[in-house]
Amino acid sequence: MQELLDAPLAPLTTFRLGGPATRLVTATTDDEVIAAVREADAADVPLLIISGGSNLVIGDKGFDGTALRIATTGFELGSATQRAEGRTHLELAAGENWSDAVARTVEAGLAGVECLAGIPGSAGATPIQNVGAYGQEVASTVTEVIAYDRRVGETVTIPGADCGFSYRHSRFKADPTRFVVLRVRFVLEDAGGLSSPVKYAELARTLGVTPGDRVPAAAARDAVLRLRAGKGMVLDPEDHDTWSAGSFFTNPILNAAEHEAFLARVADRLGADVTPPAYPAGDGLTKTSAAWLIDKAGFTKGYGTGPARISTKHTLALTNRGTATTEDLLALAREVRDGVHEAFGVTLVNEPVTVGVSL
Incomplete structure (x- = not known):
């Protein structure tokens, strides 16, 4: 230590x-x-x-x-017997690089996290945020989280079903001072080197397949990496568009009344023929696109004149152009949040964790 x-x-x-x-x-x-x-x-x-x-x-x-x-390390795949049954368990130490771990699962011919390639950060953070992208999220594969429970002073094993997973959320995020994640256990599918069924329309188009089809897991991973790189979402020390936290705001989830009011604001601002993105989110809820809101509120790619600006590749990423301070970043975030609310009546919520500051 x-x-x-x-x-x-x-x-x-x-x-x-x-x-x-x-x-x-x-x-x-x-x-x-x-x-x-x-x-x-x-x-x-x-x-x-x-x-x-x-x-x-x-x-x-x-x-x-x-x-x-x-900075712990550990990557352990299950037995040959498990693979013969079509399901393989994976245990990752919290400090393992997540993107590298995904690459190793794909190399092993396993499916379940291949569309989460290129996401920066550690394995231990994935259940906290319920990390997801391109139609997959870790809630679908996490079986157990081993954590130190600061409240009782013991190491505990929490089943995936008890992790309180929802969109970019979990019991760990809801109570951030209680648990310290030590290890995460997953169950992955052995589909003969094929991916899980492709769910995300943009990824399906990139792969030239229909949603629901399977492709080689390596092909799915490579396509995701290309898509992410095109949006500045793969870390590159030479590219300031990647000096970010990825998506800075979560996609808003609206109840029926909120969605109706939102549609009215869209029609008033952009015209009755404009239809914003809408995805079912369960229980009468609708999820819309934060990136769309930001762009249509006037904050386009590259917006800003100071050392903190919106990425030139993706409107959801706020970036440090090399000399920014945290206050520069927060000033931009507040400007975007307030501008979207003024335009559409929707309040964006930051995805990154703030330490010693707030929006």
Whole structure:
């Protein structure tokens, strides 16, 4: 376990923003993670968990407490017997690079997470956010989460059904100070090297197939990586469009009354012949597109004149052009959020976790 005082946190985030932590501890085993958490809790010191840093917005003043960087490793596939039955279990340590882990599952001929390729961050963060993209989300494959429960001071195993998964949400996100994820267990499908049925229309078009078809898992992964790269959603140190947290806002989910009012605002602003994106979200709810809202409210690709701007490749990504501060980023985020609300009456909600700041 390594320890640094007055340690810069910006290099540990994909935004490359934020001030220093009073203390930074890097843990490489589960025992070290637990020991660091217990030490901070016993001393009543604020604790910030960092792993891949792809979903964090840290204030310019930094973090007055202990930042714990989880750098554990571990990739373990199930037995040959499981594969013969068409289902294989996978256990990942929280610190495993998620995109690399997806690549290894595809190389092993397994399906279930191939459309989550290229998503930056760590395996331990995936159940917290219920990470999803291109028709897949980890809620469909997570069987168990092993976590340290700070409330009871013990390591617990939480079944996937008890994780409270919903759109970009989970019980871990709802109660962010209680659990520290140590390991995540998944069940993947052995379909002879084929992908899961392709669900996402854009991906199906890219692959030249009909939604519901299967393709080689490697082909699905490669297509997703191309799509993500075209939107600046694959990390590249030389490309400032990727100095972001990916999608900064979640897609709004509206009840019937909210959706009706939204459609009226769209018709009034853009014309009665304009139909905004709409996807069933269960229980009479409708999900619409945050990217569409942002664009139609006047915040187009590349919007901004300062060091924080909207990506030139995708309107959902707010980016650091190299010299931005967190306050620069938040000023842009507030401008976009308020502009969308003024135009359409819909309030966008930030997806990244904020530390020491808020919108």
